[in-house]
Amino acid sequence: MILLKTAKDLEAMKVAGRISAEAIKVARDQLRPGVTTAHIDEAVRKFIISRGATPSFLGYAGFPASACISVNDEIVHGIPGGRLIEEGDIVGIDVGACYRGYHGDNAATFGVGKVSEEAQKLMTVTRECLERALAVAVKGNRLGDIGFAVQSHAEENGFSVVRDYIGHGVGKDLHEDPEVPNYGRAGRGIRLMPGMTIAIEPMINAGGAKVRVLGNNWTAVTADGSLSAHFEYTVAITESRPLVLTPWQEVLG
Ligand code: MG
Numbered sequence: 001m002i003l004l005k006t007a008k009d010l011e012a013m014k015v016a017g018r019i020s021a022e023a024i025k026v027a028r029d030q031l032r033p034g035v036t037t038a039h040i041d042e043a044v045r046k047f048i049i050s051r052g053a054t055p056s057f058l059g060y061a062g063f064p065a066s067a068c069i070s071v072n073d074e075i076v077h078g079i080p081g082g083r084l085i086e087e088g089d090i091v092g093i094d095v096g097a098c099y100r101g102y103h104g105d106n107a108a109t110f111g112v113g114k115v116s117e118e119a120q121k122l123m124t125v126t127r128e129c130l131e132r133a134l135a136v137a138v139k140g141n142r143l144g145d146i147g148f149a150v151q152s153h154a155e156e157n158g159f160s161v162v163r164d165y166i167g168h169g170v171g172k173d174l175h176e177d178p179e180v181p182n183y184g185r186a187g188r189g190i191r192l193m194p195g196m197t198i199a200i201e202p203m204i205n206a207g208g209a210k211v212r213v214l215g216n217n218w219t220a221v222t223a224d225g226s227l228s229a230h231f232e233y234t235v236a237i238t239e240s241r242p243l244v245l246t247p248w249q250e251v252l253g
Helices: 007-030 037-050 117-135 143-156 248-252
Strands: 067-071 074-076 090-099 102-111 167-169 176-180 197-200 203-205 211-213 220-222 228-230 233-236
Touching (some): 007 067, 007 233, 007 248, 037 090, 074 090, 074 203, 090 117, 090 228, 102 248, 117 143, 117 228, 117 233
Antiparallel strands (some): 067 074, 074 220, 090 102, 167 197, 197 233, 203 228, 211 220
């Protein structure tokens, strides 16, 4: 069941989203060669709590950290720990904050120092996929328009779309209906309505779409070892333009 949000719901979601976006910046500012992913996660956790919110991911389905930190061939759900960030890595930071019972959820991928041409192109195209999806996240369009926007742009650039993980509704629960796939056919699927709040989150691989889950039962990696990138906004569908509730692009400047 899709829960439409009232103006009052959206006020709390804006705060949750802003804190989530600022947490992306906190993580980005810690990223440098030699730092552990656990150190970045700790900075994120402290920041979210300092803002009067709680980390949405910590304890969610047993997840042991406040951020998912996914490096290079890791697609999503990287568990922070002793891994050292290295020059040339691409690092996906996915973080959510819960404020007054409402969640924000967002992600961005950053290069550390000088990255390969392929890595740079993958990050650029994945971010463009998100922006193209956002552009069609308007009242009257359908969920398939979002999936098509992502898939067509990724594939035109020689990349592939992860199918095993998808976007989702977000609100009082971190994951609500509807499912928001990053693939699909234009004009198909549920019609977008004002008050819907969805996490749009393209996960794009430089190689094939196939996924493997590591022995920790969380971390998804590309089956072929190729690089993967991930960007995400929580978005509210409105009467006019979509409203980005997690404005990390603005926070990062
Ligand atoms: Mg999400």
